């Protein structure tokens with residue numbers, strides 16, 4: 201089944217949403233409702249906040265379902281680009297209570313069949329075994345009441 205990808209832009213920034221990767225953490229719409237509102241269509245309103253605020257929120261996405269890129273990174277030298285350039289020097293991996301392993305940096309995943317995939321932002325890897333989108337978490341840990 202092909203993976204869905206949706207893009208939303210405000211001209212300088214494009215937010216990419218991959219619903220198949222979403223673990224429904226609710227972080228985006230509970231923290232920046234003027235931009236992320238699942239009750240509206242489209243559910244992402246790029247006019248709801250400035251570029252910096254949107255970038256800051258997208259970077260909090262625990263699954264990597266939300267990511268972003270600057271439309272003109274080579275030309276833009278504003279503050280938003282500075283945020284894009286900011287990278288942690290130490291990789292952070294977090295074990296979510298009763299949930300996935302969160303790799304909090306850009307990474308390249310090599311799948312069991314050998315193909316590779318670059319993930320930007322945070323990537324959530326299933327550790328409950330119930331995901332239908334392995335190796336990624338799809339939120340199934342909640343349905344099975346995973347504890348760990």
Ligand code: FES
Pocket residue numbers: 299300301325326327328329330331336337338339340341342
């Ligand atoms: S940890 Fe989320 S589906 Fe397995």
